[in-house]
Amino acid sequence: MDLELRHLKIVRAVADAGSLTRAATVLGLTQPALSTQLKRIERALDGPLFVRGREGVRATALGELVLERARVVLPAVSELQEDAVRFARQGTVGYRLGGTHGPLLGGLVDRIVRQEPGVPVTTYTSWSEGEVAGGVAAGRLDFALVGVCGESTPPGPGRLAWREVARDPVHVMLAEDHPLAHRPWIELAELAAEAWTDVPGDGCFGDCFAAACVRAGFTPACVYETDTASCVHLVQVGRAVGLCRATFPVTPGLVTRPLAGSPLVWRHLLGWHPAARAAARAAAVLQHARDAHTEALARSSAAAVATAQVPAARP
Structure with missing residues (x-):
């Protein structure tokens, strides 16, 4: 599976929410569906991104690396999309x-x-x-x-x-x-x-x-x-x-x-x-x-x- 922007958005949402349940609500998914998606992402990256515990989830070292890149890539892509739309409508x-x-x-x-x-x-x-x-x-x-x-x-x-x-x-x-x-x-x-x-x-x-x-x-x-x-x-x-x-x-x-x-x-x-x-x-x-x-x-x-x-x- 190739990593896509939507996968980075999922990882960021889980980190921001601090739990799979809250992240699922934010993303409009069921908790089992989100868990399945996260497992696929972790398999594609060859390692766990989060440690689950009673108080929620905590990013692993690999998870921190992915989050660091996601926080650069996602705003950049969003800005690119905004600029492209604006350019297309200049006339x-x-x-x-x-x-x-x-x-x-x-x-x-x-x-x-x-x-x-x-x-x-x-x-x-x-x-x-x-x-x-x-x-x-x-x-x-x-x-x-x-x-x-x-x-x-x-x-x-x-x-x-x-x-x-x-x-x-x-x-x-x-x-x-x-x-x-x-x-x-x-x-x-x-x-x-x-x-x-x-x-x-x-x-x-x-x-x-x-x-x-x-x-x-x-x-x-x-x-x-x-x-x-x-x-x-x-x-x-x-x-x-x-x-x-x-x-x-x-x-x-x-x-x-x-x-x-x-x-x-x-x-x-x-x-x-x-x-x-x-x-x-x-x-x-x-x-x-x-x-x-x-x-x-x-x-x-x-x-x-x-x-x-x-x-x-x-x-």
């Missing part, structure tokens, strides 16, 4: 945009279409910032419009160039008849007894929110993670309060208010691959994204309270 005309939930992607599409009528624009959306960034790295997308919490690093591979579109304080959504809805701003601690709702994502926002609540002296008793429409519904009917960006549009039945001290901040980012043909258009797309943010902010609930003086957080 593609148009814009392939990826983004997460929120109004900015639609605003960016609108501005590009207005400026360049007839030029094809395609979009791809995902809850995963990492997935969108990976699409740009792999050459499937030209630009990623995503966001990160505070000063967190951008998602995905480090091969992408990232520029900040804007940064906004995170607001809270309340039902329009909520006891605090008339206030121009709200202390996070005043919402300690509330149930919360938010959209999913693979960034650190959930951890940042939990940390902000701890600093405010409480732990959220309940957080409903669901899609945007369901979040809005739960807020409108008074089942929860929600977190949203300052660009959240005016919506019947709810209001948005800033949190005192801006304990949570959202940075909108635009990413692209510097070696891709699309990089030549990055400055123009970045300006479109910034203009789309300005327009979204002007249409948002936040615009109604933008002039309110929001105090610093209480010590």
Whole structure:
């Protein structure tokens, strides 16, 4: 049997997982099937790669050698594939945009279409910032419009160039008849007894929110993670309060208010691959994204309270 890339991926998965059971789950295989594959690989390499024990598996000297080479070969092949796809698509005309939930992607599409009528624009959306960034790295997308919490690093591979579109304080959504809805701003601690709702994502926002609540002296008793429409519904009917960006549009039945001290901040980012043909258009797309943010902010609930003086957080 000749050694193949898939075999190296199996060896690396077993080493990373520390057990055949966990590795089988990661690889989408049954544990017996993975054991059979590993035995074939070991026969092809003429020696055992792992020592099995109660606490999992440990690489042998031969296994360490194979892992050392695999950690060089696998990223190199992945990079080769990404570069090949990007090269093959260098002649593609148009814009392939990826983004997460929120109004900015639609605003960016609108501005590009207005400026360049007839030029094809395609979009791809995902809850995963990492997935969108990976699409740009792999050459499937030209630009990623995503966001990160505070000063967190951008998602995905480090091969992408990232520029900040804007940064906004995170607001809270309340039902329009909520006891605090008339206030121009709200202390996070005043919402300690509330149930919360938010959209999913693979960034650190959930951890940042939990940390902000701890600093405010409480732990959220309940957080409903669901899609945007369901979040809005739960807020409108008074089942929860929600977190949203300052660009959240005016919506019947709810209001948005800033949190005192801006304990949570959202940075909108635009990413692209510097070696891709699309990089030549990055400055123009970045300006479109910034203009789309300005327009979204002007249409948002936040615009109604933008002039309110929001105090610093209480010590």
